[in-house]
Every structure is written in C-alpha cells, then in structure tokens.
Amino acid sequence: MQTVYNAGHAQHAATHEFFRGRLVPAFEVPARADYILGAVQKAGLGEVLVPVDHGRAPLERVHAARYLRFIAGAHTEWLATGGEGDAFPAVWPVRTLRSDVEPASFAARLGLYSMDSGTPLTAGSWAAAYAGAQASLTALDLVLAGQRSVYVLTRPPGHHAGADFFGGYCFINNAAVAAQAARDAGLKRVAILDVDYHHGNGTQAIFYDRADVFYASVHGDPRTEFPFFLGHADETGAGEGAGCNANFPLPVDVANEDWFAALEQALARLTAYRPELLVVSLGVDTYGGDPISHFKLDEPEFRRMGRRLAAFGAPTLFIQEGGYATEAIGRNVVAVLGGFEG
Amino acid sequence: MQTVYNAGHAQHAATHEFFRGRLVPAFEVPARADYILGAVQKAGLGEVLVPVDHGRAPLERVHAARYLRFIAGAHTEWLATGGEGDAFPAVWPVRTLRSDVEPASFAARLGLYSMDSGTPLTAGSWAAAYAGAQASLTALDLVLAGQRSVYVLTRPPGHHAGADFFGGYCFINNAAVAAQAARDAGLKRVAILDVDYHHGNGTQAIFYDRADVFYASVHGDPRTEFPFFLGHADETGAGEGAGCNANFPLPVDVANEDWFAALEQALARLTAYRPELLVVSLGVDTYGGDPISHFKLDEPEFRRMGRRLAAFGAPTLFIQEGGYATEAIGRNVVAVLGGFEG
Numbered sequence: 001m002q003t004v005y006n007a008g009h010a011q012h013a014a015t016h017e018f019f020r021g022r023l024v025p026a027f028e029v030p031a032r033a034d035y036i037l038g039a040v041q042k043a044g045l046g047e048v049l050v051p052v053d054h055g056r057a058p059l060e061r062v063h064a065a066r067y068l069r070f071i072a073g074a075h076t077e078w079l080a081t082g083g084e085g086d087a088f089p090a091v092w093p094v095r096t097l098r099s100d101v102e103p104a105s106f107a108a109r110l111g112l113y114s115m116d117s118g119t120p121l122t123a124g125s126w127a128a129a130y131a132g133a134q135a136s137l138t139a140l141d142l143v144l145a146g147q148r149s150v151y152v153l154t155r156p157p158g159h160h161a162g163a164d165f166f167g168g169y170c171f172i173n174n175a176a177v178a179a180q181a182a183r184d185a186g187l188k189r190v191a192i193l194d195v196d197y198h199h200g201n202g203t204q205a206i207f208y209d210r211a212d213v214f215y216a217s218v219h220g221d222p223r224t225e226f227p228f229f230l231g232h233a234d235e236t237g238a239g240e241g242a243g244c245n246a247n248f249p250l251p252v253d254v255a256n257e258d259w260f261a262a263l264e265q266a267l268a269r270l271t272a273y274r275p276e277l278l279v280v281s282l283g284v285d286t287y288g289g290d291p292i293s294h295f296k297l298d299e300p301e302f303r304r305m306g307r308r309l310a311a312f313g314a315p316t317l318f319i320q321e322g323g324y325a326t327e328a329i330g331r332n333v334v335a336v337l338g339g340f341e342g
Numbered sequence: 343m344q345t346v347y348n349a350g351h352a353q354h355a356a357t358h359e360f361f362r363g364r365l366v367p368a369f370e371v372p373a374r375a376d377y378i379l380g381a382v383q384k385a386g387l388g389e390v391l392v393p394v395d396h397g398r399a400p401l402e403r404v405h406a407a408r409y410l411r412f413i414a415g416a417h418t419e420w421l422a423t424g425g426e427g428d429a430f431p432a433v434w435p436v437r438t439l440r441s442d443v444e445p446a447s448f449a450a451r452l453g454l455y456s457m458d459s460g461t462p463l464t465a466g467s468w469a470a471a472y473a474g475a476q477a478s479l480t481a482l483d484l485v486l487a488g489q490r491s492v493y494v495l496t497r498p499p500g501h502h503a504g505a506d507f508f509g510g511y512c513f514i515n516n517a518a519v520a521a522q523a524a525r526d527a528g529l530k531r532v533a534i535l536d537v538d539y540h541h542g543n544g545t546q547a548i549f550y551d552r553a554d555v556f557y558a559s560v561h562g563d564p565r566t567e568f569p570f571f572l573g574h575a576d577e578t579g580a581g582e583g584a585g586c587n588a589n590f591p592l593p594v595d596v597a598n599e600d601w602f603a604a605l606e607q608a609l610a611r612l613t614a615y616r617p618e619l620l621v622v623s624l625g626v627d628t629y630g631g632d633p634i635s636h637f638k639l640d641e642p643e644f645r646r647m648g649r650r651l652a653a654f655g656a657p658t659l660f661i662q663e664g665g666y667a668t669e670a671i672g673r674n675v676v677a678v679l680g681g682f683e684g
C-alpha cells in the first residue's frame with residue numbers, strides 16, 4: 001500500500017492546549033506522525049510519496065470561503081493585533097447569537113470559526129492542514145487511477161472540522177475534502193467510515209442532508225466523550241440525506257467484541273449503500289493505552305479491523321485521524337494497514 | 343430614590359478572567375458594588391433596603407429550568423470532578439452541533455450553557471446572581487406599589503445572560519426577570535432601555551418574538567465590541583415581536599452629542615410604545631475612563647441622562663449592569679440617579 005505523507009505536518013506544533021479547563025502540554029504533537037512514518041517504513045508497507053498541490057478550490061467545495069480565508073491568515077492577524085504565542089477563542093455564537101455577520105474583531109472571528117479552545121491555532125497550522133488536504137487529494141488520485149488502497153499520513157486530523165469551524169485538533173476536514181473530490185471526479189456514491197474513538201461531527205454535518213456521501217461512525221458515546229454535541233444514534237440524515245447517516249455510540253467500557261459488533265452493523269449499512277469508494281477516517285485512539293480515550297483495542301484488534309475492511313471489497317482511502325499514545329501509534333496504524341494488505 | 347442592595351454580591355469574586363485569549367485580573371470585582379453603595383449613601387439618595395426572597399419560580403419564567411439547575415450546582419460539580427479554582431468552558435455547540443441533548447460530561451455542560459470564557463464561574467456565583475434577581479423583584483414590588491423609581495444595586499450584571507447560557511460576566515438576566523414579573527403582575531407593556539456600553543444580547547433574545555416587552559439599546563457596534571454576535575440595527579424583532587426591538591449601535595469614537603441623539607431615537611420608539619414600566623439596564627461603562635470600553639461620557643453626561651429618563655415619565659426600575667472604572671463607578675451611577683431625582 002502506498003502512503004502519501006504530509007511532510008509539512010510539523011509546522012503545526014502547539015506546546016499547550018486547554019483540556020478540561022486547564023492549560024496542559026499538547027496531546028496532538030508532531031511526534032505522532034514521525035512515529036507512524038518510522039513504522040510504515042520499517043514494516044515495508046510500500047512507497048512513501050509526497051503530495052501534489054491541487055490548490056484551494058477542492059477545499060472550498062466543503063469549507064466556507066470566508067472560513068478558509070480566516071484560518072489562512074489567522075495567526076498573522078493574531079500577532080498583528082498584539083497576541084502572543086498560540087491563539088485561543090474566548091467568545092462564541094451559540095443559541096440566539098448570529099453567525100451570519102462576520103465581526104471585525106479578531107477575537108470574535110476566532111470564536112465564530114471554532115467549537116472549542118482545545119485546538120491551538122499556531123503559526124504553521126494553516127500550512128500543515130492545507131498540505132494534509134493536498135495529501136488526501138493526491139491519495140484519492142491514486143485510488144481513482146486503480147490502486148486498491150492508499151494511506152494518507154498527516155496531521156493535524158480533520159474529522160471534527162465543520163464547514164466553517166475548527167475544533168478537536170482539526171482545521172480542514174480531509175475526509176470530507178477527499179469524498180467531495182471523488183464525487184466531483186464522477187463517482188456516484190462515496191462512503192465514509194469513521195473508526196476514530198471520537199465522533200466525526202464535522203464530516204457528518206458536511207454531508208448530513210446529502211444522499212451521495214454516506215457517513216457511518218463507531219465511537220465513544222458523546223454524552224461523555226468529545227465532541228459531546230453530536231454523534232447520537234438518532235442522527236440519521238436529513239432531507240435528501242435521510243437514511244444516509246449512521247452512528248454507533250458505545251459506552252466507554254465497551255468490550256472489544258462489542259466494538260466489532262458495532263463495526264459489523266456499520267459495514268452492513270455501507271454494504272447496502274454500495275459505495276464506489278470507501279474513505280476510512282482512521283483514528284487509533286481506540287487503543288487501550290490512549291491517554292485521552294477509553295476503548296481497549298490493541299494490535300491484534302487493529303490487525304483484525306484491517307482484515308475486515310479489506311473484505312468489504314471497495315477501493316479504500318485511509319486518512320489518519322486521532323491516536324495519542326505516541327509511541328504505540330505507528331505500530332497500531334501499521335497493524336490496520338498490514339491487516340488490510342493481508 | 344430607594345435602593346435595593348444585593349449584599350450577597352461579594353460571594354461572586356473571581357480573581358482572573360480570560361480577556362482576549364489571556365488570563366488577566368478580573369474586571370468585574372466586588373469593589374464595584376462597594377464603591378456604588380458608598381456613593382449612594384454619601385449622596386443621601388434614599389433608603390437602602392435588603393431584598394425579599396421571591397424563590398426560583400420568577401427566574402424560571404425567563405430562564406430554562408435545566409440551565410438554572412446547572413448553574414446552581416455547577417461549581418460544586420466542578421470541584422467534585424477534580425476541578426480547581428474557577429471553571430472555564432472549553433467546548434461549545436455552535437452551528438450544526440446540538441443543544442437539545444444535555445451531555446453527562448461536566449465540561450460539555452459548562453460549554454453548552456455559556457457563550458464565552460470571560461465569565462468565571464466561582465463558588466459563590468449562583469448565590470450572588472440569585473440574590474441579584476431577588477433584589478430586582480423586590481425593587482419591582484416597590485415600583486408596582488407606587489414608587490416613582492427604585493435602584494437595584496447588584497452584581498454580577500445580567501443583560502448578557504440568555505435564556506439558557508451565561509456570558510459577559512452575567513448569569514441571571516435581572517432586567518428580563520423583572521420585566522417578566524411585571525407582566526405576570528398584570529402590566530400590559532414593559533419597556534427595557536439598555537444604556538450599558540455593551541448590547542444586552544440576552545435581554546433582546548429573551549423577548550425577541552414578543553410584543554409585550556420592548557427592548558431598545560444604545561451601545562458600541564458589535565462588529566468590534568462585545569458581545570460581537572448580536573446588537574445590529576437590522577434586528578427589529580420577529581413574529582409577534584416584529585417592530586418591538588430597536589438597536590442603536592454606535593462607533594467606538596462616537597461624540598457625546600451623537601450618543602444622546604441615539605438615546606433620543608430609542609426614547610422616541612419607547613414613547614410610541616407607551617410602556618407602563620421602564621426598566622433601565624444601567625451600565626456606566628460608557629464612561630470615558632472605563633478600562634474595557636470606548637465611549638466618553640462623564641459626570642455631566644450621566645446627570646443629563648438621568649434628567650432625560652425622568653422626563654420620559656414612566657415608573658422606572660434602574661438595574662445595575664456594567665461599569666469597570668471601579669473608583670468612578672459610584673460617582674457615575676449617583677449622577678444618573680441624582681439627575682433623575684432632579
């Protein structure tokens with residue numbers, strides 16, 4: 001399996017983040033991708049390619065232009081308005097407050113375009129996220145050209161990023177960008193399977209009222225786990241997308257067999273959908289040793305997951321999402337991809 | 343003029359707040375009310391009364407029961423879940439995220455019920471805010487019993503608090519509680535005039551689709567000033583409330599004469615509305631020396647404002663909102679109230 005590697009990922013390097021109300025050392029760090037790259041190369045998974053730039057247009061197919069414009073210039077603006085270090089939002093437009101008028105205040109726009117204060121906006125965030133989207137588009141090209149599967153090794157992750165907000169360490173929704181590009185390339189039906197520990201609220205929301213992209217997710221129950229405000233089982237799609245969204249929230253202490261039972265249910269839905277492409281939001285924070293998550297998967301389960309996804313039988317694009325047990329992340333990712341290769 | 347004084351205000355005492363992304367010493371401090379009380383007594387404005395407890399029911403007429411329940415127990419819960427010091431929200435349900443399902447996670451509920459991270463939730467916040475609402479209800483009773491005007495000396499302020507969220511230093515919307523209680527006591531039309539530097543987004547939103555409470559506000563343009571996401575001139579009410587909301591956003595460098603011109607426009611709208619009661623959200627952060635605001639009113643202008651409000655001719659309930667130039671706040675408030683007394 002080929003890997004498209006976003007070598008620019010390290011430009012996004014935060015020292016701290018807000019976690020449960022306190023400033024703590026960042027969990028989403030460059031070492032994550034470094035460990036994965038080392039494991040991919042050591043395992044001899046396949047060629048490691050650099051991304052080809054596809055420009056900003058494919059990103060604007062899923063993200064609001066005003067949002068991309070803001071993120072691209074945000075850190076420069078933050079410094080220009082007297083900010084120091086990383087920028088954190090402090091005011092946000094919840095119920096009854098307006099999102100349609102973009103304020104002039106930088107602090108207000110930072111809040112307008114975010115859903116949490118756990119996602120540091122650093123000097124290199126835009127460059128790293130932009131390159132990650134390009135890696136996803138490059139990998140899609142390879143799959144469309146006939147590769148059975150390609151792996152996108154990137155960070156920051158993407159699945160929490162909405163059409164017009166960042167959050168959950170995510171700025172650009174790589175899975176959504178790739179799925180939309182596949183549609184724009186002529187595919188009729190695209191499935192996104194999200195196996196990250198966290199619900200991919202951004203991906204779900206972007207395609208929620210559409211029948212051409214099916215979103216299915218197995219994840220920690222949002223009643224107790226991030227992103228908290230989306231990912232319930234009763235979210236089944238709206239309008240033309242009714243029936244094209246399937247969530248399988250699981251309790252934090254779920255047994256591994258029950259995790260796989262939920263995966264089977266998700267795959268059953270996707271099988272019925274008959275997608276021409278499977279995009280896998282591959283988070284390995286389902287690992288038992290993950291510092292911010294609670295499931296108990298380990299190397300044998302990750303290998304089994306890979307085998308099962310191979311049996312699904314569709315051209316498959318793996319896109320890296322979460323996984324915060326830094327030293328184990330490479331081994332866990334390679335277990336999934338190696339299992340898929342068989 | 344009688345004053346109803348919330349002696350419990352000092353229970354809400356934060357040391358720090360987030361301001362423009364940084365933790366800074368709190369602006370909304372107990373000394374604010376202490377200075378006002380001293381000035382009121384020194385000026386011989388009138389009796390200073392303690393609040394009579396009216397219970398939680400009048401608060402539930404404008405705030406969601408689940409919100410009040412959360413705020414009442416929030417700090418205890420924060421400590422019980424391992425929190426230290428004051429609690430700050432870190433994740434919030436903006437566009438596409440759900441507010442209808444209350445998460446189990448404390449951190450998530452803290453975000454669900456807030457609009458900013460600039461409002462520290464301290465051990466005594468609920469007690470202080472609850473007592474402030476009681477002071478407002480007590481003062482309303484006095485006006486309904488025939489007093490021409492009564493002043494509510496309280497903090498934290500209230501006008502940014504929505505039906506189900508806190509923010510902008512506010513937890514319980516005292517002006518809204520009093521206006522609703524006046525309606526429930528049989529008054530047909532109540533006007534709220536908000537002269538604080540900041541738009542009272544909570545008050546506006548609570549009555550936005552109702553014709554029985556008219557909200558008018560003169561304030562700093564939300565494009566650059568807090569609360570950023572509400573307070574534009576095109577917000578004129580909705581449904582039955584169409585035409586019963588009037589905003590007069592002003593540029594930060596507005597001349598005092600233009601501030602008074604906007605006040606005249608607001609009063610013209612309220613005159614046409616013929617309210618049986620005028621509730622004044624009295625913020626004096628329009629003062630030239632205010633540390634977080636930009637207008638240039640001073641003692642003569644505050645006195646003139648009071649005289650003008652007296653000429654309006656309705657029974658008037660003054661409720662303290664903002665004002666952060668601590669040592670000047672007493673003088674400025676007494677100027678308004680003394681001007682009203684004539």
Ligand SMILES: [Zn+2]
Nearest residue numbers: 196197198322
């Ligand atoms: Zn995750």
Ligand SMILES: [Zn+2]
Nearest residue numbers: 538539540664
């Ligand atoms: Zn104010």
